[in-house]
Amino acid sequence: MGKPQTRRQFMQELGLSAAALPFLLNMPSLGFAQTTQRKKRLIVMFSPNGVIPENFWPGEEGENYNLKDSTSPLEPFKNRTLFLNGVCDKVRGDGDNHMRGIGCLLTGIELFPGNIQGGSHTPAGWSSGISIDQEIKNQLQKNAATRTRFGSLEFGVMVPERADTWTRMSYAGPNQPLAPIDDPYQMFDKMYGRVKDQESLKSVLDELQEDLAKLRTRVSADDRRLLEEHAQWVREMERELQASKQRGNDHAVPTLEPGIVEDNDNMPKISQTQIDLLVNSFAADFARIATLQFTRSVGQAKMRWLGIDEGHHGLSHEPDSNNDAKDKLTRINKWYCEQLAYLTKKLAETPEPGGEGTLLDNTLIVWTNELGKGNSHTLDNIPFVLVGGGLDFKMGRSLKFKGVAHNRLLMALAHGFGHRINTFGNPDYCADGPLSLT
């Protein structure tokens, strides 16, 4: 079930709990210098409804490979990209393939039986296990050297307002789905609300002194003492704000374009804004793990900006013989790949704060999907495209496995962070250990 997020919790997360207000309004210290090991980061990017395999997977194996239509935007980063073909989601049990496709994708374990009825198969509930992003996040948060303010951030783009098995990919534990934040303003508030409030508060306290002075003359000498004491606390708060400003944040707060409305046609703008915020959050070291979920499994984005009026999921059911649908689906996936390329480019352009190289050198992006292919609903050959130098994997390759369980890839991610788990998700699919990608 969705955990009830009370406003009290929300306030605590924002750090606006009153007692510690002046300190919490300040940004946490960034502490780059203390890190001796390089930072490692992970982004899982999700897009729905499978792919057109022949326009997605490189035909070649090894270092010399060519990108197909859908993945051509990765051309500038080809040597930093790793295609993993032949990785299969072998988890079965309750729920249709779209549900299991997203619900078992990062958890590697069955869904609970439940009441959510899909287009076929038995009804199901939430995943019965934690997802790998949260597993790694917990590991990083345990250690002071790798702990960050949020640990992980869950971004979304046009995720429908519905909490069900199709809309949730990350799990904090069994029956604990995490809702992605698809409102950039909300995400901005979460990340930078303190700083903005600090600015507003400063301006407000200035104005307050004026009125306090006026009111002081209005009360008797006895009562004036109370107002004078009050004024003194206001001045002290101003001093604290000033001091915290001087302590400074070497990280500039990004500006967010006002007035973006949640609307299908705004999807490109929302996507770009969320990616910008994601990169910002990494640059500020607010988190080292992020997910970026486009719509949901069975997502119905209408990419009218590509001249495609049909909904994505509807198109994905079209038979292989429908070349028009195939073309559109190829272009849809290419658009998603462009988002991946934009993310990659932003990371590559951002120097590693307090370290060497760029954010991309220390970040691994995993682009994935709930299905291998839309019209067959297969969970074999799930798209796994890895980009970036985050985990010491040997990049610039196209690998073709023979139907390995995706649990082994999830384990490889954990091992990449030095978190040497022997199994992840359902142990039946972990027999041969983590995939070797180094």
Add this chain to the structure above:
Amino acid sequence: MMTPKRKFHFGLGTRHPGHTAVFVAGVVVLALLATATGRAEEPGESIYMKRCASCHGKTGGGVKGEYSKPLVGDKTVPQLTNYVTKSMPDDKPEQCVGKDAEAVSRYIYDAFYSPIAQARHRPPRIELSRLTVTQHRNVVADLIGSFRRNVSLDKRDGLRAEFFKGRSMGRDRLEERIEPSVLAHFDKSNPLYDRFDPKGFSARWSGALVAPETGNYEFILKSDHAVRLWLNQDGRGNRDDNEFSETKDAFIDAWVKSGNQIEYRGTIFLIAGQVYPLAVEFSCHSQGVGDEKEHKSKLPEHSFVELWWRPPHREVEVVPARVLSPTSATEVCVLNTPFPPDDRSVGYERGSSVSKAWADATTGAAIEVADYVVGHMYELSNTRIKDDKRDEKVRAFAATFVERAFRRPLTDFERRLYVDKQFEGADDIKLGLKRVVMLTMESPRFLYHNLGGDEDDAYAQASRLSFALWDSLPDRQLLDAAAKGQLAKPDQVARQAQRMLDDPRCHAKVRQFMHYWLDIEQVPDMAKDKEQFKGFDAAVTSDLRTSLDLFLDDVVWNGSGDFRQLLTSDAMYVNGRLGAYYGVNLPKDAPFEKVAATTPKRVGVLTHPYVLARFAYPDATSPIHRGVFIVRSVLGRALRPPPKAVAPLAPDLHPGMTTRQRVTLQTEPKACQACHGMINALGFTLEQFDAVGRFRDKEFGKPIDARGAYELPTGKVRNFNDAYDLASFLAESEETHDAFVMQLFHHLAKQSMMAYGQDKAEQLRRDFAAHGYNIRDLIVNAAVTIATTAPDRPKAEAKSN
């Protein structure tokens, strides 16, 4: 060295904690004692009178032509001593040195010089006060609520229950009715069962919840199918007037049934007396977006949904009908910022001091409210994203917001500073609004009482009235009355007060007072000896508190509202569990009902088991605690703390002795008797009730002696045979009435009653008697007094030293 001040504490108990007259009286006692005994070891006063009074005046007020300024200041006694040694008397400092200088300094300090002495001498006045924490929370809730639909509370108990044939609510409704609670089991015995769709059905319970106390409530939703609880969430999260539809999950969302879980919990902080929207939705059908025909679900033979809660200081129970209403309510903005507790040093909460922690908390609250208002900007401003007049409407809303927050129309200066300037300084409308709200919430005009406005006018009166009755700001009707000059006469104010009584906020405030009066506000630990009092568990304690609340509410709000009923009524509220424990014949699961407790006769709060158990030890009664309660709370007499902490004599070390005998033995010394003579003789009258409030006629095989006595103000002694006797006396005692009036007044006004004039206090007492001790009339009269008494606004006082 024994200081005069400590001597004063040996005086007999004075009356009425919490007003400065006590201290004035104390000085008189001190003077009398000093004169009477003429102690040689305390020459301070005589030195002063001999050597200092001619210039400084007998009470340090100064003498014209000599030294005219009053002797007040912040030097310590040693500092004063040094000064006297060096400089005083003016002409011959050598006359007063050493021990003499020290003694006279100590006298000056205690008698009139020190800040404490000054406070003692200053006549009580209505002090500038900030909002208390309770008021702050209420004001925020009501301020924002004032921009929402007006909610009028449906007096019926329970929720509106609707049952639908199939999966979707709102379609094919089979039935609608009021149900007391959400406690539904569906099987073949249910008349609706055969009318449900073969694949399943759905149901909804909706209405409002009135929180009886402020605090954290845990809700427990139980069901074996899709279920969710919306609590304090208006519009079911389908708000589309923001740029992004909010990810607004239900408070408890178990629409996805997953695994074996059938119990879901959530905790929420609620403010007493506010009305919160509540809805439970239930669907006994598979969910999901697939084609209807894909759904293979089948109507099960049995399915259920139940809504439980754990209110503050209580045990888990089904959410009872009495806190539910089929009202359609609106969301309440509940301030979650934690505040430091208010000053209660004089016996009632008051906003008489500020601190860093409080200033930080108000800032936290300002940010929280600003976030809330901006997050609901479109709704509160009654506009939409695509509205040509959007910005105009938001600005108009902002101005009204400030006006309501300040509880009066805005001056040009205020409008300029608090509204216009904030929007001008911000680059977008949301930021502008945020600054308006932050500044307003930080403003002394919002945070303090009686501060806005150039003079005391009808708006100030309206505010005093609403804070007295609701601890909150005036509602629209009251503001309208102020605007139209309809608060000019006391009877007009009284009519408003009468109207305002019947509001859950007033009920909550009065209940809080009753808890204070009975000294059960800080919920006591009532764990008892498990052997002796088998079955007196947390559930019974929790039920007892409910039982007491039901009784208090009944006396105050129903019928004649006669105060004396609180002390003499034989009525008791009992449910099945309490019935089993206290020997009232009821079915095991019976809900609370009012019974006449006749064996023995119960007498109101005095013999309510919650009160009796609260003033008792885990293994024995405590006539001393019970006596102190009667002396302090009921009779309103002050008692000094005991000179030393004494552990009670253990029952097992004194076998064969009754509690009465043990207490008598232990408090026999003369030093104890000054207070315990009074305390014990009152407490003993309740000895027929054991440590959990059950009747007993024997203790350790010996018959109970419940006789007691009380020395009347006239000096005569009144004897009692038992609790019934005592209660009959107390109910008619003027001391009891005085004490109740004063304590209630303090709770309403959060100011010293003496500040409203001796004659007004007298008047209230007389009116109370004349109105047959009707508590509701007393509340109205007190509120009118509070509303119509303007605090002094002296011109700048000559500040001394």
